Amino acid sequence: MRKLSFTFLCGLSTLITSCASIESNSVSRLDLIKQRDELICGVSGKIPGFSFLQSSGKYEGLDVDICKAMAAAFLGDSNKVKYRPLTAPERFTALKTGEVDLISRNTTFNLSRDSVGGNGVTFGPVIFHDGQGLLVKEESNIKDIKDLNNKNICVGSGTTTEQNLNDYFQERRINYTPIKYQDLNQVVAGYLQGRCAAMTSDRSQLAAARSGFTKPNKHYILSDVLSKEPLAPASLGGDQELSDAMRWVIYALFNAEELGINKDNVQNKLTSAKADVNLTSLRRFLGIDGGLGSKLGLSNDFVVKIISSTGNYSEIYNRHLGPDSNVPIPRGLNNSYTKGGLLISPPLK
Numbered sequence: 001m002r003k004l005s006f007t008f009l010c011g012l013s014t015l016i017t018s019c020a021s022i023e024s025n026s027v028s029r030l031d032l033i034k035q036r037d038e039l040i041c042g043v044s045g046k047i048p049g050f051s052f053l054q055s056s057g058k059y060e061g062l063d064v065d066i067c068k069a070m071a072a073a074f075l076g077d078s079n080k081v082k083y084r085p086l087t088a089p090e091r092f093t094a095l096k097t098g099e100v101d102l103i104s105r106n107t108t109f110n111l112s113r114d115s116v117g118g119n120g121v122t123f124g125p126v127i128f129h130d131g132q133g134l135l136v137k138e139e140s141n142i143k144d145i146k147d148l149n150n151k152n153i154c155v156g157s158g159t160t161t162e163q164n165l166n167d168y169f170q171e172r173r174i175n176y177t178p179i180k181y182q183d184l185n186q187v188v189a190g191y192l193q194g195r196c197a198a199m200t201s202d203r204s205q206l207a208a209a210r211s212g213f214t215k216p217n218k219h220y221i222l223s224d225v226l227s228k229e230p231l232a233p234a235s236l237g238g239d240q241e242l243s244d245a246m247r248w249v250i251y252a253l254f255n256a257e258e259l260g261i262n263k264d265n266v267q268n269k270l271t272s273a274k275a276d277v278n279l280t281s282l283r284r285f286l287g288i289d290g291g292l293g294s295k296l297g298l299s300n301d302f303v304v305k306i307i308s309s310t311g312n313y314s315e316i317y318n319r320h321l322g323p324d325s326n327v328p329i330p331r332g333l334n335n336s337y338t339k340g341g342l343l344i345s346p347p348l349k
């Protein structure tokens with residue numbers, strides 16, 4: 001554990017009464033996670049494909065695998081995770097009170113959240129580029145956003161969804177009444193019971209929710225995309241050690257995909273890299289040379305631990321959102337930059 005130290009910023013005129021204290025070198029939550037030997041990860045738990053509590057009692061999904069990758073890197077074991085289901089309004093408070101170490105919960109990265117004057121959290125890299133959409137019933141004959149004039153729209157409270165809905169409709173001078181709920185299940189129930197002409201959320205959540213309907217084909221997502229919703233994991237602001245580690249775990253998942261290193265071949269790659277000193281960048285990435293892990297407070301072979309347990313980003317994506325999954329979503333923007341998508345890792349050097 002490192003010592004706490006504080007820097008005081010004091011204006012001359014306010015010397016005694018209002019010194020702003022900035023914690024410059026606090027104990028990292030990463031140390032606490034290691035001492036506890038368990039990562040407490042805040043998830044939704046209600047979104048198939050992202051984080052969903054199965055009847056087996058296990059959580060599954062892309063967001064869940066991000067928690068697993070963190071546990072593999074931080075603790076050497078992807079099973080050492082306690083999942084804490086959180087509603088949208090609860091999530092930032094849970095980080096602030098220390099109830100969870102991280103949130104990996106379909107959370108949009110934006111300025112108000114990622115700033116000291118806002119929610120005071122620090123986001124990791126975007127793990128799913130999403131956008132807000134509207135789901136309507138086929139029988140409603142609603143084809144266009146203008147058909148929603150003077151209608152009720154079901155929306156989750158404490159979300160970016162609520163604000164975007166207001167911005168988008170107000171800018172287009174379309175009237176609507178928001179019917180607000182605490183979580184996705186309630187939004188879905190309101191919509192299916194006919195309280196609203198449409199439900200709105202991230203398009204991934206709409207697809208996930210629709211996959212659980214009795215007749216999914218009787219509902220469709222309008223073509224309008226109301227916003228950018230870059231979804232990313234987050235930790236409490238001001239803890240650089242934890243946020244660095246979180247960031248580079250995600251980049252390792254992207255980078256492994258870029259290099260074609262996956263769960264099946266990572267051990268062979270490691271064997272070849274150990275045997276050949278000329279494979280310099282591979283040796284660095286897999287932790288043989290360069291000491292990259294120790295710069296993050298992790299073991300130098302943290303990448304091998306991650307990829308051996310969760311696989312690379314594309315393996316995670318395909319498991320939960322690929323064409324053979326229950327919630328197939330084309331990769332689109334969520335492809336690696338090597339395939340025309342937006343996912344790119346800075347160099348692990």
Ligand SMILES: N[C@@H](CCC(=O)N[C@@H](CS)C(=O)NCC(=O)O)C(=O)O
Pocket residue numbers: 044045046047086087088106107108155156157158159160161182183184185187200201202205229231
């Ligand atoms: N990405 C948006 C919306 C995410 C969100 O949490 N949406 C609501 C749905 S309306 C929700 O709670 N979904 C999952 C759940 O119910 O657990 C944000 O970060 O605010």
